[in-house]
Amino acid sequence: MGLLRTADVVRRFIGRMLEPFGVTAQQYNVLRILRGAGPEGLPTLAISERMIEEAPGITRLVDRLEAKELVRRKRCPGDRRQVLCFATPAALELLARIDTVMDDTDDRALGMLSDDDKTQLIRLLDTVRAGHP
Amino acid sequence: MGLLRTADVVRRFIGRMLEPFGVTAQQYNVLRILRGAGPEGLPTLAISERMIEEAPGITRLVDRLEAKELVRRKRCPGDRRQVLCFATPAALELLARIDTVMDDTDDRALGMLSDDDKTQLIRLLDTVRAGHP
DNA sequence: ATCCAATACTTGACATGTCAAGCATTCGCC
DNA sequence: GGCGAATGCTTGACATGTCAAGTATTGGAT
Secondary structure, rough: HHHHHHHHHHHHHHHHHHHHOOOOHHHHHHHHHHHHHHHHHHHHHHHHHHOOOHHHHHHHHHHHHHHHEEEEEEEOOOOOOOOOEOOOOOHHHHHHHHHHHHHHHHHHHHHOOOOOOOOHHHHHHHHHOOOOO | OOOHHHHHHHHHHHHHHHHHHHHHHHHHHHHHHHHHHHHHOOEHHHHHHHHOOHHHHHHHHHHHHHOOOEEEEEEOOOOOOOOOEOOOOHHHHHHHHHHHHHHHHHHHHHOOHHHHHHHHHHHOOOOOOOOOO
């Protein structure tokens, strides 16, 4: 219970930080993944694998990002079942602006823990996840 | 990030445990709160205070529980702005059935941690929440 | 008595998460 | 080389979460 509550608190905290930039936490997440993928782009399912979410959610999430011109989609020529997604220049510029405040946000979100505490917390959380295949 | 991921894993795990009973994790949560409130019932906002959620979500959540005949609502005679919510006998019976498997679920969700680890984890999570008013 | 602000919800609109089904492609195997 | 299964999405339907705005009551100050 404490785990779920704490995660919600942190989730909302991050959401409020992102609000002025006009993207939600999930949208930010997708954009960061696409930035990491570089100019090659990433097929839709590859995005959902890197996230906590199932494919249907990603399709609609990317729909909205495409509507905001932050993502471009292209049928993959090699395998026409896949749809490659790319971050647009506008998205990269937005991410750069968000980067400048994100460190600060992390500090305020988890700054109350010492470095040792953070290490410990990460270990415990990893242990829990390891038990759920 | 690890925190959010782990919480999602656990949330889904609990969701799957509850699925055969026909209620979601949030609905179960509300029913437990109402059971704890006893025959006096609880006004809607009092429920949302005990949860991680805002009032609008509660209204609709209770709507669905009422449709399933697991909750009854009544205008409070003393203050007609309030709406008191009660768990129905059917809900109490359902909760009793869920109780019999919940301990087991907890074990499988967090059983990979020693008691010391659990204590430690709870302390760390509490520390994080304490920093978010 | 009355009017204004606060309280307790409720509703509407939109983002997200999930499952089950549907569609287009591609692959493996005969 | 052709057919059925697998793959990669997309859609539809429903539960949830959030904000902003609306409604019904109450309470307090005038």
